[in-house]
Amino acid sequence: xxPPAVTNEGLYGLKRGVRSCHTSVGGSRLxxxxxxRLLSVAMGLFICCCLVxxxxxxxxxxLPSVQGPESGFSLVVHNVDGPPVVITVNGKVMARSxxxxxxxxxxxxxxxxxxxxxxxxxxxLRADGSSMGTWVExxxxxxxxxxxxxxVAAELPADQxxxxxxxxxxx
Amino acid sequence: xxxxRIIRLIAAAAIGSSALLALPSLVAASCNPHRVDDNNYYWTxxxxxxxxxxxxxVSNIWNYAPYVPTxxxxxxxxxxxxxxxYWAQIGNYEAVQGRSxxxxxxxxxxxxxxxxxxxxxxxxxTYEVEAIGGLFSYYDAGTLVFTHSASWVPRVGQFxxxxxxxxxxxxxxxNNAVDFLGNKMFYNxxxxxxxxxxxxxxxxxxxxxxTATSFATWDKACSN
Numbered sequence: 014x015x016p017p018a019v020t021n022e023g024l025y026g027l028k029r030g031v032r033s034c035h036t037s038v039g040g041s042r043l044x045x046x047x048x049x050r051l052l053s054v055a056m057g058l059f060i061c062c063c064l065v066x067x068x069x070x071x072x073x074x075x076l077p078s079v080q081g082p083e084s085g086f087s088l089v090v091h092n093v094d095g096p097p098v099v100i101t102v103n104g105k106v107m108a109r110s111x112x113x114x115x116x117x118x119x120x121x122x123x124x125x126x127x128x129x130x131x132x133x134x135x136x137x138l139r140a141d142g143s144s145m146g147t148w149v150e151x152x153x154x155x156x157x158x159x160x161x162x163x164x165v166a167a168e169l170p171a172d173q174x175x176x177x178x179x180x181x182x183x184x
Numbered sequence: 185x186x187x188x189r190i191i192r193l194i195a196a197a198a199i200g201s202s203a204l205l206a207l208p209s210l211v212a213a214s215c216n217p218h219r220v221d222d223n224n225y226y227w228t229x230x231x232x233x234x235x236x237x238x239x240x241x242v243s244n245i246w247n248y249a250p251y252v253p254t255x256x257x258x259x260x261x262x263x264x265x266x267x268x269x270y271w272a273q274i275g276n277y278e279a280v281q282g283r284s285x286x287x288x289x290x291x292x293x294x295x296x297x298x299x300x301x302x303x304x305x306x307x308x309x310t311y312e313v314e315a316i317g318g319l320f321s322y323y324d325a326g327t328l329v330f331t332h333s334a335s336w337v338p339r340v341g342q343f344x345x346x347x348x349x350x351x352x353x354x355x356x357x358x359n360n361a362v363d364f365l366g367n368k369m370f371y372n373x374x375x376x377x378x379x380x381x382x383x384x385x386x387x388x389x390x391x392x393x394x395t396a397t398s399f400a401t402w403d404k405a406c407s408n
Contacts, residue, residue: 091225120223120224165269175225176268176269177231177265177267177342178229178344180231
């Protein structure tokens with residue numbers, strides 16, 4: 014499932030809120046307020062810190078913005094027992110994948126972004142450059158997968174099973 | 185003094201919330217392994233190809249109810265197969281919608297066919313697939329639940345638990361393992377004890393012990 018789009022407007026809104034919090038906690042006022050007021054101020058400070066933390070983390074790792082109508086689309090590559098391959102999207106190398114028995118890495122997972130808009134022309138290429146298959150992804154069919162079993166690659170809905178357990182990777 | 189009161193309040197809230205979070209794991213078998221979503225399949229299995237056609241597989245499997253996040257599944261199954269495109273399986277299945285007995289088969293190129301039935305109770309039940317004269321028959325606790333015809337002939341049997349990502353609990357837990365007991369395959373006109381080695385494609389995360397005829401699998405992140 015593609016993550017929701019993060020708009021700049023939302024982040025700026027958070028920042029405005031944080032700024033107003035800071036101005037309400039003036040140092041000179043602290044000496045004149047009672048314990049209950051101090052408790053309220055402490056809680057306010059805690060909430061402000063949380064907001065600052067959220068805002069900072071969102072700024073630090075912005076999520077890719079996903080196109081509206083195709084937002085349910087994604088492509089994952091399950092190389093169960095196939096040869097090492099390169100996955101290209103619209104001619105650009107997006108990922109490399111080896112037989113999962115020899116991999117400690119997550120399976121390649123790609124979603125559309127503004128830099129990589131749909132439709133996609135997807136190709137799976139062996140190390141020698143020969144093709145295991147090419148497909149066009151319009152993004153209208155929900156999450157998809159490329160399942161590689163042995164020397165065969167198939168493009169399928171993401172919820173299709175992988176089949177038998179793999180005995181070994183190809184030589 | 186006020187500071188101490190605030191600290192006590194925060195501590196009480198923290199203890200209360202962790203107690204609430206801990207409660208479900210005490211009363212339910214499933215547990216969230218809290219691992220990353222890596223989109224990789226994992227199997228704990230035994231497979232055997234006796235060098236001739238195989239007419240059946242049967243196992244008495246402990247039905248467990250694992251933790252499964254949305255869009256994922258976890259299952260334990262027996263399977264007849266020829267290769268990655270030809271296979272027929274039945275077993276215990278858990279998805280976010282609930283647990284069930286399921287069967288899947290594929291006769292050539294994908295997609296696979298799928299059917300599900302009401303779950304067997306937590307405990308042991310038998311799962312069996314037979315292939316005789318091109319007729320594939322699926323048995324759930326001894327009852328025939330589905331048949332179909334196919335032209336391929338199985339040559340391998342597999343007995344396995346499986347998940348499609350690390351964020352899903354493999355069937356079983358440290359103190360509540362999923363047992364595959366009495367594992368047998370039919371070939372050369374008779375039922376034979378399963379032979380073969382135990383294979384665990386994620387041994388850092390999943391446990392496996394026993395022999396081919398009687399083995400157990402579990403998720404190392406879960407105690408019950």
